[in-house]
Amino acid sequence: MLPEKNRIRKDADFGAICRYGRLFSGGGLILRVKENKLGLVRCGVSVGLKFSPKAVVRNRIKRQIRAFFQQNLSEIESGQDLLVIVGKNWKEKEKVSPEQEIRQILIKNSLIKAKK
Numbered sequence: 001m002l003p004e005k006n007r008i009r010k011d012a013d014f015g016a017i018c019r020y021g022r023l024f025s026g027g028g029l030i031l032r033v034k035e036n037k038l039g040l041v042r043c044g045v046s047v048g049l050k051f052s053p054k055a056v057v058r059n060r061i062k063r064q065i066r067a068f069f070q071q072n073l074s075e076i077e078s079g080q081d082l083l084v085i086v087g088k089n090w091k092e093k094e095k096v097s098p099e100q101e102i103r104q105i106l107i108k109n110s111l112i113k114a115k116k
Helices: 011-020 055-075 098-108
Strands: 022-026 029-035 042-047 080-086
Touching: 011 029, 011 042, 011 080, 022 098, 029 098, 042 055, 055 080, 055 098, 080 098
Parallel strands: 042 080
Antiparallel strands: 022 029, 029 080
């Protein structure tokens, strides 16, 4: 489970990231990134009703994305707020998992630390 200090919970934080964060997209996933002054990585996930009217499907995607961030927190550049928005056109049936797609977006935009 993602530690409490690494979660984005407040509506004000979600709103600030949506308004002022940089936008990166790949496939049907959208990643918004905003710098924070906390010196740690915080993550949030948004999956709307347009993606699927079934809560089971939406919650499954959220769990997969949170698990990815939990496993890879140490690799992501610190001092960032990350918000993943799953678009309605992202197909769960595609061969690419949400974790792989997020990793590709992070690598492409140099948000993952270089390995030493």
